[in-house]
Amino acid sequence: MDSRQTLNDPPDVPVVLAIAGHDPSGGAGIHADIEAIVSQGVHPATAITALTVQDTVDVRRFVASDPQLVMDQALAVLEDMPVGAIKIGMLGNVALVEAVATVLARYPEIPVVLDPVLVAGGGGPLADAAVAAAIVEHLFPRATIVTPNAHEGRVLAPEARDLQERGAMLSALGAEYVLLKGGDEPGEKVENWLFGVEPPRRFVYERLAGKFHGSGCTLSSAIAGLIAQGSDPVNAVHEALEYTHQTLMYAAAIGRGQLVPHRLFWADDDGVTEMSDEPPGSSRVH
Numbered sequence: 526m527d528s529r530q531t532l533n534d535p536p537d538v539p540v541v542l543a544i545a546g547h548d549p550s551g552g553a554g555i556h557a558d559i560e561a562i563v564s565q566g567v568h569p570a571t572a573i574t575a576l577t578v579q580d581t582v583d584v585r586r587f588v589a590s591d592p593q594l595v596m597d598q599a600l601a602v603l604e605d606m607p608v609g610a611i612k613i614g615m616l617g618n619v620a621l622v623e624a625v626a627t628v629l630a631r632y633p634e635i636p637v638v639l640d641p642v643l644v645a646g647g648g649g650p651l652a653d654a655a656v657a658a659a660i661v662e663h664l665f666p667r668a669t670i671v672t673p674n675a676h677e678g679r680v681l682a683p684e685a686r687d688l689q690e691r692g693a694m695l696s697a698l699g700a701e702y703v704l705l706k707g708g709d710e711p712g713e714k715v716e717n718w719l720f721g722v723e724p725p726r727r728f729v730y731e732r733l734a735g736k737f738h739g740s741g742c743t744l745s746s747a748i749a750g751l752i753a754q755g756s757d758p759v760n761a762v763h764e765a766l767e768y769t770h771q772t773l774m775y776a777a778a779i780g781r782g783q784l785v786p787h788r789l790f791w792a793d794d795d796g797v798t799e800m801s802d803e804p805p806g807s808s809r810v811h
C-alpha cells in the first residue's frame with residue numbers, strides 16, 4: 526500500500542500558531558518562533574503583530590499591525606488547520622492585546638503559551654505599562670503557561686518582595702503555570718522556577734558567557750511545539766529548556782551585539798546530528 530499522504534487524509538502534522546512580531550535581524554520574534562517550532566517537528570503558522578526596526582544591539586522603533594489584520598490572520602489559520610497550541614509573543618499596543626483575547630475566546634480548548642514580551646534583548650521597550658496591564662487582564666486568565674523573565678516578572682507583580690512571592694502573585698493572575706526565567710538575573714547559575722506545581726520546581730543551568738537575542742522567543746515556542754504534540758506542560762518546559770540551552774551553546778556572533786541562538790543546530794553535520802546530542806562542553810546542571 527502506498528503510505529504517502531493523499532489530499533484527503535487527515536493531517537498528521539501538529540500545528541502551532543505563533544502570534545508575534547517581526548525582528549529583521551532574525552534573532553528574535555517570529556523568525557525565532559518559526560525555527561524553534563520547526564525544531565520540534567511541528568508546522569509553524571504565524572500572525573504578525575508588529576514590524577520592528579532593530580539589530581542584534583537593540584530595537585530602534587516598531588510599527589504595530591492593524592488589530593483587525595492580526596485577528597484575520599489568526600482566524601484564517603484557526604479555521605483552516607488543527608492548531609495544537611498558540612504561542613503569543615510581542616503585542617505592541619492595547620488594541621492588539623484585546624484583538625488576540627477575542628480570537629482566543631473563540632477557541633477556548635487550545636493551550637496558550639504566553640510570553641509577556643515587554644522589552645527587547647538590548648533593553649529597548651516593546652510595550653508600555655498599559656500593554657502590560659492589558660496582558661494581565663485579558664491574557665493571563667486564558668494562558669496555559671506564561672513565561673516572564675525576571676524584569677517582566679517585576680513589572681507584572683511589582684509588590685512581590687522575593688522570587689517565591691512573585692511566582693505566587695503571578696500564578697494568582699490566572700495562568701495554569703508560570704515559568705519565571707532567570708537568564709536576565711546576575712549570578713553564575715541561571716535559575717528558572719516553574720509555579721503551578723507543588724512545590725514549585727527549579728531548573729538550574731550553568732550561565733553561558735555572552736548575551737543572547739531571542740532566547741525567550743525560542744523557549745516559549747519550543748514549549749508550544751511540545752504541547753502541540755501532546756506533551757504535558759511540565760515535561761514541555763523541561764524539554765524546551767534543554768533544547769533552548771543547546772541553542773545557546775551553539776549561538777553565533779552574527780551581528781555586532783547579542784549572540785543569535787542556533788536553533789537549527791540539529792541540522793548541522795549533513796543532517797546526521799540528533800537533537801539529543803550533547804554539544805561540546807555541555808554544562809547542564811540538574
Ligand code: PLP
Pocket residue numbers: 545546547548553554555577579584614615642644645646647651737738739740741742743
Ligand atoms: N519579540 C520581538 C519581535 C522582538 O524583537 C524581541 C526582542 O528583540 C522579543 C520578542 C523578545 O526577545 P527575547 O527572546 O530576547 O526576550
